[in-house]
Amino acid sequence: MSTDQQVSGTGGASATVKVLFSDHAVNLLYQVTDPTLDDTAGNSYEQDSVEAFVSPTNAKTPVFGGQDGQFRVNFRNKQAFGGDAAVVGNRLTSAAKVVPGGYVVEMRITLGGKKLEQGSTVGLELQVNDATGGTRTAVRTWADPSGLSYQDTSNWGVAVVKGTLAAPALKNSTAPSISGSGRVGSILTSTPGTWSEPAPTLAYQWTRNGKPIAGAKDPTYQLAGGDAGTVIALTVTAAKDGFTPAAASSNTIAVAKVGSSTSGSVNRPISFTGRGIVYTAQVRASGVNPTGKVTVFDSGRPIATATLDGSGGRVVVPLPRLSSGIHVLVGRYSGSGQVQGSIAWPDFVFVFRL
Numbered sequence: 001m002s003t004d005q006q007v008s009g010t011g012g013a014s015a016t017v018k019v020l021f022s023d024h025a026v027n028l029l030y031q032v033t034d035p036t037l038d039d040t041a042g043n044s045y046e047q048d049s050v051e052a053f054v055s056p057t058n059a060k061t062p063v064f065g066g067q068d069g070q071f072r073v074n075f076r077n078k079q080a081f082g083g084d085a086a087v088v089g090n091r092l093t094s095a096a097k098v099v100p101g102g103y104v105v106e107m108r109i110t111l112g113g114k115k116l117e118q119g120s121t122v123g124l125e126l127q128v129n130d131a132t133g134g135t136r137t138a139v140r141t142w143a144d145p146s147g148l149s150y151q152d153t154s155n156w157g158v159a160v161v162k163g164t165l166a167a168p169a170l171k172n173s174t175a176p177s178i179s180g181s182g183r184v185g186s187i188l189t190s191t192p193g194t195w196s197e198p199a200p201t202l203a204y205q206w207t208r209n210g211k212p213i214a215g216a217k218d219p220t221y222q223l224a225g226g227d228a229g230t231v232i233a234l235t236v237t238a239a240k241d242g243f244t245p246a247a248a249s250s251n252t253i254a255v256a257k258v259g260s261s262t263s264g265s266v267n268r269p270i271s272f273t274g275r276g277i278v279y280t281a282q283v284r285a286s287g288v289n290p291t292g293k294v295t296v297f298d299s300g301r302p303i304a305t306a307t308l309d310g311s312g313g314r315v316v317v318p319l320p321r322l323s324s325g326i327h328v329l330v331g332r333y334s335g336s337g338q339v340q341g342s343i344a345w346p347d348f349v350f351v352f353r354l
């Protein structure tokens with residue numbers, strides 16, 4: 001675009017301007033033709049400078065609304081603002097460079113949270129101030145011939161977004177981390193890591209063996225029985241308006257198996273050869289339903305095995321026919337991926353010959 005509207009003076013400095021919209025900002029590149037550069041005036045608008053007038057809402061009001069701003073940058077990159085400084089004062093990033101026959105200015109102006117998409121309209125005016133000998137001798141604009149752009153937005157031009165806009169992605173700078181003892185019942189704590197943009201909105205999801213744990217969405221996590229013998233980690237997702245969200249995962253913590261206790265006894269302490277005997281074992285593990293096998297040893301020799309069905313740790317082990325005499329029976333639980341093994345106290349059965 002070019003500053004073809006002569007607002008005051010005759011001829012004078014002019015600019016061609018490239019306008020590029022990114023997801024939540026307008027980016028401007030002014031190439032100014034002005035062979036004699038002057039910034040001796042006290043008023044910044046009387047120095048050789050370019051201006052952008054930006055109305056994210058494009059409301060065309062006769063006075064500035066809260067989101068409307070005037071952004072001025074002189075050929076030495078000195079900035080000045082018009083509008084509500086508390087709203088627009090931190091929206092401008094600029095650079096300037098003197099080149100043969102004039103100067104170049106880059107501006108990036110964010111739009112106060114307005115998210116652009118194809119077809120979005122933004123109120124926009126572009127201006128060049130030409131200074132000579134300490135006074136402003138010419139003003140040229142892109143669209144507004146009124147000379148009132150600094151107070152009346154209704155004659156500003158309109159920029160229409162063409163094409164599609166790709167939101168820049170947030171990036172993780174420092175990975176999240178988790179710490180804790182890794183014992184069932186203890187609490188894991190976390191730090192969320194750091195991200196490429198300040199103050200993103202963070203979402204937490206704890207994982208067990210790489211899969212999300214239902215409802216575990218807080219910065220801390222108390223290890224439950226079901227976590228025993230698994231690997232826990234945390235995924236943090238950072239989001240911010242105008243950016244594509246990003247996720248990063250923490251270190252992992254291996255959760256120790258829970259301990260168990262086993263008790264067991266025969267159904268009759270005195271029996272006879274040829275009569276059936278069963279050994280009933282009870283395996284207990286805090287917070288975990290034990291699975292695995294119980295093997296019954298007779299004076300150190302394995303004689304029968306049964307598998308826990310996962311319904312509370314109780315299992316009945318039918319024993320083979322026992323010879324006459326005293327038998328010392330011990331049930332041994334083999335443990336599982338989540339539970340450590342354990343051994344019952346001995347139980348005795350006296351078998352008499354019939």
Ligand SMILES: [Ca+2]
Nearest residue numbers: 034036048131
């Ligand atoms: Ca000049």
